[in-house]
Amino acid sequence: MKHALLVRLMRALERKEGAFLFLDTHAGRGSYDLSLASEGDSKAREPEWPSGIGRLWDVQDAPPEVADYLELVRAFDRKSGNLAGQPRFYPGSPRLARLVLRDRDRMELWERHPAECAALAAEFRGEKRISVHEADGYGALKACLPPGERRALTLIDAPFESKDEWDYIYAALAEGLRRLAAGTFAVWYPLSERAGAETFLESVKALKAPSLSAEMTVEPDGAGLRGSGVLIVNPPWKFEEEARRIVRYLAGKLGRGASALESVRWIVPE
Numbered sequence: 633m634k635h636a637l638l639v640r641l642m643r644a645l646e647r648k649e650g651a652f653l654f655l656d657t658h659a660g661r662g663s664y665d666l667s668l669a670s671e672g673d674s675k676a677r678e679p680e681w682p683s684g685i686g687r688l689w690d691v692q693d694a695p696p697e698v699a700d701y702l703e704l705v706r707a708f709d710r711k712s713g714n715l716a717g718q719p720r721f722y723p724g725s726p727r728l729a730r731l732v733l734r735d736r737d738r739m740e741l742w743e744r745h746p747a748e749c750a751a752l753a754a755e756f757r758g759e760k761r762i763s764v765h766e767a768d769g770y771g772a773l774k775a776c777l778p779p780g781e782r783r784a785l786t787l788i789d790a791p792f793e794s795k796d797e798w799d800y801i802y803a804a805l806a807e808g809l810r811r812l813a814a815g816t817f818a819v820w821y822p823l824s825e826r827a828g829a830e831t832f833l834e835s836v837k838a839l840k841a842p843s844l845s846a847e848m849t850v851e852p853d854g855a856g857l858r859g860s861g862v863l864i865v866n867p868p869w870k871f872e873e874e875a876r877r878i879v880r881y882l883a884g885k886l887g888r889g890a891s892a893l894e895s896v897r898w899i900v901p902e
Contacts, residue, residue: 633848634789634820635728636701636878637862641785641818642732643700644868651736652783654729655776657769657804658790659741661748662755663712663727666720685719687885695877704731725787726752730762737761740776742769770804777811784812789820798832805865809841817865823849824857833863833899841865843900846875849893850886859892863899872896 645652666681688694688702705723708731712721723731726741733739739762743749749766756762765772769788777784786808790797801819808817821829836843844867849859864871876896883894 633846633860633879633882634862635705635723635725636698636882637846637864637875638725638728638787638818639701639704639732640697640871640874640878641816641864641868642729644871645783645785645816646732646734647868648783650783651734651738651781652785653776653779653781654733654737654739655772655779655784655786656726656729656739656741657772657786657788659726659743659752659764659769660724660789661743661751662724662741663708664722664724666722681719681722683888684886685722688882689719691885695881697874697878698881701728704728707731725789727755729787730756730759733761735761738779738781739763740772741765742767742772744768770800773804773808773811777808777815779812782812784815786815786817787820788817792822792827798828798835802832802835805836806839809839809865813841814866816868817863819863819865821861821863822857823847823859823861829861836863836865836899839865839900841900842867842902843898844872844875844896845899846879846896847894848879848883848886850883851888852891852893854888872898 708723709719709721714720741752742765743752744767753764788801788804790801805817823829833845843865845861845863847861851858879894879896883892
């Protein structure tokens with residue numbers, strides 16, 4: 633869901649000729665070999681991709697917004713050398729964004745974990761319009777905004793490793809909006825009994841910027857992580873309609889056990 637929405641946000645920015653910046657605050661390593669997902673640190677583990685991208689790999693009925701995302705993923709998988717009938721190489725947010733980026737646009741990628749950042753730097757070595765920073769991504773908004781292009785899409789895909797993560801995200805959004813009031817910001821967040829997403833979304837109202845949330849719960853009765861959401865601050869024109877088609881379709885395909893839940897709602901109306 634996050635990546636399908638990300639592609640639509642970038643497509644929306646491309647409707648205008650002017651260049652824009654894509655800023656990823658927690659970029660990860662760029663791309664992933666799914667065949668390694670069953671190799672744990674000490675013992676084999678069950679890979680997650682069969683319940684995610686695996687369920688979508690051969691679909692023929694996807695709406696255009698999902699089909700666009702899937703074709704990018706399939707093309708990346710093939711170009712990376714996979715000739716099998718199931719997915720192997722999956723693009724993370726930075727690589728997926730690069731597949732959409734035009735020559736005039738730029739990317740700023742931040743990742744504080746040294747090994748992940750090294751892999752990210754290797755992924756984009758030689759790319760003149762892509763900068764990789766080994767640093768805390770919450771500092772990225774102060775360092776990179778406002779950009780010379782005057783347009784930007786910022787993805788905050790935090791690891792939720794800290795009990796203060798929601799506070800960090802809120803502060804980053806506030807800083808980003810102070811520096812680029814018309815910028816678009818996308819925030820991934822978990823949905824679980826203890827996550828605190830509703831409290832965070834309520835706090836976003838104080839920022840007074842148009843904000844839309846898209847959520848999908850694939851396992852409503854499950855323990856732990858039940859689903860996830862994406863908050864979009866300053867969403868592009870008509871993005872709500874595209875988000876509804878994406879979330880509705882994916883919920884129908886990815887739900888486990890009881891019926892999946894999905895919603896697209898305004899937190900701060902336009």
